[in-house]
Amino acid sequence: VNRFDYDGDYGTVLNRFLIQAAIDYPLTVHGSGGQTRAFIHIRDSVRCIELALGDAPKSGDRVRIFNQMT
Numbered sequence: 001v002n003r004f005d006y007d008g009d010y011g012t013v014l015n016r017f018l019i020q021a022a023i024d025y026p027l028t029v030h031g032s033g034g035q036t037r038a039f040i041h042i043r044d045s046v047r048c049i050e051l052a053l054g055d056a057p058k059s060g061d062r063v064r065i066f067n068q069m070t
Contacts, residue, residue, distance in 0.1 A: 012040070012045060014042060014045050014046075016028070048066060051066075052066050
């Protein structure tokens with residue numbers, strides 16, 4: 001089973017926004033805006049998703065975990 005994390009613990013805000021947009025749910029912004037997090041440019045995040053989708057696992061393959069920050 002593959003995972004596409006969209007929660008606040010493991011997913012990125014882009015992933016959460018993509019899921020919310022796909023189900024026509026209002027985009028949810030959390031916090032005061034003063035939080036600091038690791039930064040990844042949206043182009044790099046989209047490229048990571050594109051690479052993962054383009055190299056989908058075959059039936060029976062082990063689960064692969066992608067970390068967009070490394």
